Amino acid sequence: MHPTQDEHIYVLEGVFTLYLDGRWETAGPGDTVRMPRNIPHAYYNRSEGPTRGLFWVSPAGRLAELFDKLHDLEDPAEVVRVSALYDVDFLPPGSVDGA
Template sequence: MATPQNQEIVLGALPKGITLASEAAGNKTWNVLGHTYLAKVESATSFAWLSLDPAGTGVPPHVHPTQDEHIYIMEGIYTLYLDGEWETAGPGDTVRMPKNLPHAYYNRGETPGKALFWVSPAGRLSQLFDQLHNLEDPEEVVRRSALHDVDFLPPGSVPGA
């Protein structure tokens, strides 16, 4: 029988075990600009989190210069900006965003979205989420993100964003 892995996460080798559907790895849960993120896997090579995205929320265009990012859509329809093009993805779809690719995602539907996100390598994204938790000032989000290798594009630089 599986047991929760509520041990402290130490970046390094991937720890064996199971993160239960109802739990966050290391009890790490963040509220970032209306989204709820639950850590699922964290090691030096990979970081994954479940994102609960209410209708009308999104993350504006940005770039991860050192990380590949992926999204596996579980519920809802996401509108995605991928290097100059707008696309949609729904349940069962996997979105691939290589490092340096300008990208954004929005839940522009009327129902909540739910998706598993992951980046590799892990970089400092978990530490960034620690700093963004309950932060409501978008300018401060952009400033802190830049210090953690996530670069937001200037407002208005992407039509439709």
């Protein structure tokens, strides 16, 4: 979840499976998905083929700085901890059925 940002995806290729506002949906090429701040969301490529999308958040805040910090991290717990410092909150495992 992003408490201070809306996240968006413009799908370029393939199909994304998305969890948004308590429901699972799919988005394909040409679709734009808005994931409002403070709403739990997730996205996956559950197909056999590649997916590509253009992702952005608004306002940008410190997201670029977060990506720099996450670049070489391998420990998922550390990714969650560092992300929280930059206004990106992960839900505990098992919080979303099917995630």
